[in-house]
Amino acid sequence: MFCRNLKAILVMAFINIGSLISLQAIAAPDAASGKVKSQTCFACHGVDGIGSSPNIPHIAAQPPLSIFYQLVQFREGMRKGGGMEVFAKPLSDEDIRDIAAYFSALPPPPAKAGDATKVAAGLKLTQQSYCNSCHAPQLQGQKQVPRLAGQSIEYSVLQLRNIRSGTRVDMDGTMGSAARGLSDEDIEVLAIYAASLN
Amino acid sequence: MKIKMIPTLLLTASMAMVTLANAQAPAPAPAPTGVPPTWAQGRSADGMNPALVPNPSPLVAKPVNEILIDKLKVPAGFKIELWASGMPNARSMTESPSGTIFVGTRFPGNVYAVVNKDGKREVKTIAKGLHRPNGVAFANGSLYVAELSRIIRYDNIEQNLDNPPTPVVVFDALPKDEPHGWKYLKLSPDGQYLYFQIGTPANIIVPPSTHATIMRLNLKTNTIETVATGVRNSVGMDFQPGTKELWFTNMGRDWAGEDLPNDTLNRLTRPKGMNFGYPHCHQGDWLDPELGKGRSCDEFDKPVLKLGAHVSPIGLRFYTGSQFPAEYKGNIFIAEYGSWNRSKKAGYQVVRVVLDAKNNPVKLEPFVTGWLQGEEYWGRPADVQVIKDGSLLISDGEAGAIYRVSYGK
Numbered sequence: 001m002f003c004r005n006l007k008a009i010l011v012m013a014f015i016n017i018g019s020l021i022s023l024q025a026i027a028a029p030d031a032a033s034g035k036v037k038s039q040t041c042f043a044c045h046g047v048d049g050i051g052s053s054p055n056i057p058h059i060a061a062q063p064p065l066s067i068f069y070q071l072v073q074f075r076e077g078m079r080k081g082g083g084m085e086v087f088a089k090p091l092s093d094e095d096i097r098d099i100a101a102y103f104s105a106l107p108p109p110p111a112k113a114g115d116a117t118k119v120a121a122g123l124k125l126t127q128q129s130y131c132n133s134c135h136a137p138q139l140q141g142q143k144q145v146p147r148l149a150g151q152s153i154e155y156s157v158l159q160l161r162n163i164r165s166g167t168r169v170d171m172d173g174t175m176g177s178a179a180r181g182l183s184d185e186d187i188e189v190l191a192i193y194a195a196s197l198n
Numbered sequence: 199m200k201i202k203m204i205p206t207l208l209l210t211a212s213m214a215m216v217t218l219a220n221a222q223a224p225a226p227a228p229a230p231t232g233v234p235p236t237w238a239q240g241r242s243a244d245g246m247n248p249a250l251v252p253n254p255s256p257l258v259a260k261p262v263n264e265i266l267i268d269k270l271k272v273p274a275g276f277k278i279e280l281w282a283s284g285m286p287n288a289r290s291m292t293e294s295p296s297g298t299i300f301v302g303t304r305f306p307g308n309v310y311a312v313v314n315k316d317g318k319r320e321v322k323t324i325a326k327g328l329h330r331p332n333g334v335a336f337a338n339g340s341l342y343v344a345e346l347s348r349i350i351r352y353d354n355i356e357q358n359l360d361n362p363p364t365p366v367v368v369f370d371a372l373p374k375d376e377p378h379g380w381k382y383l384k385l386s387p388d389g390q391y392l393y394f395q396i397g398t399p400a401n402i403i404v405p406p407s408t409h410a411t412i413m414r415l416n417l418k419t420n421t422i423e424t425v426a427t428g429v430r431n432s433v434g435m436d437f438q439p440g441t442k443e444l445w446f447t448n449m450g451r452d453w454a455g456e457d458l459p460n461d462t463l464n465r466l467t468r469p470k471g472m473n474f475g476y477p478h479c480h481q482g483d484w485l486d487p488e489l490g491k492g493r494s495c496d497e498f499d500k501p502v503l504k505l506g507a508h509v510s511p512i513g514l515r516f517y518t519g520s521q522f523p524a525e526y527k528g529n530i531f532i533a534e535y536g537s538w539n540r541s542k543k544a545g546y547q548v549v550r551v552v553l554d555a556k557n558n559p560v561k562l563e564p565f566v567t568g569w570l571q572g573e574e575y576w577g578r579p580a581d582v583q584v585i586k587d588g589s590l591l592i593s594d595g596e597a598g599a600i601y602r603v604s605y606g607k
Binding site: 026065069072073076077078093094124127128129130133134142143144171172173174176177178180181 | 227228229230231232233234235236238251253254255257258261263264305306327376377
């Protein structure tokens with residue numbers, strides 16, 4: 001037992017020395033440090049990553065790369081909304097990676113049971129609209145693509161409307177094409193279905 | 199009794215089968231009717247692993263401690279070093295006569311200049327917020343940049359790197375499709391034309407006649423013309439010294455197989471009228487499972503060389519320097535950005551193509567490897583550029599960096 005601990009300590013010491021000696025180097029994503037850097041985020045997004053009001057997204061359990069992409073896009077002025085540009089401005093790449101590591105490791109938002117007919121309609125439309133191709137089978141997100149499962153309905157509706165109108169520009173046009181043909185009713189049932197998943 | 203039991207048994211058996219079928223396949227999902235993401239277009243239910251998805255495009259550059267230069271392998275006698283870094287999504291390169299390297303990107307829309315200053319290199323971001331400024335070419339003191347749907351020009355750019363002028367719009371009537379819409383740009387040897395591609399706006403469709411082409415812009419008359427058709431998406435071009443022929447890479451379609459069709463190296467032997475087969479025939483000899491029906495590959499022009507399926511060849515250059523050993527003269531270097539539509543990753547390397555005296559390829563071999571470690575990649579070579587001292591630069595779109603390969607000393 002003692003030997004094992006010693007080995008672990010030595011390994012940690014080695015890693016720390018490694019990161020000290022290379023200039024311009026940044027450390028691996030660190031959730032603990034991310035929590036410290038996320039203090040400003042908590043007022044709206046919660047220490048548990050659950051938005052404090054319906055128009056604020058839940059960011060708990062988002063794929064880390066998805067959080068990273070959104071914060072970089074806010075920082076670079078590629079995405080605007082909710083004053084996030086201002087909060088993202090001073091963040092370094094390392095800060096963003098740490099923040100993403102913290103929120104992505106939190107338990108996902110709870111599923112919100114909705115009207116059964118609308119949930120079923122949302123499931124059908126999700127399958128017809130290729131949503132799972134990028135957002136994954138249970139809309140849990142993957143790589144840079146955000147998690148939609150358990151998301152606030154109001155937030156999802158607003159984002160889909162903004163993408164449809166072009167107010168929110170996605171990175172490569174994929175979501176723009178996907179949202180173009182959706183009616184307000186379509187958007188509502190998609191958001192209700194996504195919220196019903198965990 | 200015996201006779202009576204048989205139908206009962208059959209009924210029970212068939213009910214069991216129904217139950218089993220229900221357990222394995224619950225309610226069948228409704229057929230998709232919406233617009234698929236471009237990369238998923240052409241994916242069939244009975245085809246390849248449907249969980250394959252494209253690699254994310256990077257928005258930031260890697261810190262130097264994550265650029266694993268020691269992992270890169272070059273042939274004996276060669277050396278590779280990190281030459282410049284901190285350039286998110288560094289892709290296409292061009293060198294000005296005075297030695298400035300200009301670098302284009304897809305995301306996040308920057309153009310960089312790398313200049314030598316007192317023996318040290320300095321990276322300057324000369325444009326931000328452009329729309330997919332992937333193509334760069336230098337002519338008469340001006341930098342041409344190909345965005346998604348237009349070509350712009352920065353005059354006297356080298357005198358104004360710290361305060362670049364507002365660009366002149368040269369041509370802005372190109373298609374606005376996002377899929378395969380980013381351009382490669384290449385100046386012709388006579389300086390009169392800019393060559394570029396208009397990629398197909400999907401994975402596998404019958405494209406509009408404007409798309410799946412190589413075009414050129416006449417800089418004197420400001421008119422465009424089609425040079426070649428049936429080219430799915432070419433994101434790398436170079437003119438062969440001597441013959442002055444255009445050679446280019448072409449990306450094959452996805453979702454038709456793990457090992458088919460091949461990405462290719464192609465050669466333009468006629469200035470106009472060549473058709474390389476897309477969407478009917480791929481790699482010169484393989485009919486498309488759907489759009490090849492009723493067609494023959496004999497209708498089309500053939501590639502010079504198959505490079506492997508899904509390796510994603512981008513930039514290529516003829517080796518025109520004198521620093522490398524004599525057998526490298528006239529060779530072609532190709533940067534392979536690497537696969538996504540394949541269970542086992544392929545590409546993620548720079549390859550060397552050796553041609554014989556009749557211009558036929560006689561050897562295809564890796565030249566620089568190591569961006570792929572197991573099934574994880576840390577970098578993706580995007581373009582190559584032979585610079586004046588005879589060394590070879592390699593841009594890395596993932597790491598946001600440029601490496602330099604040199605020989606001897």
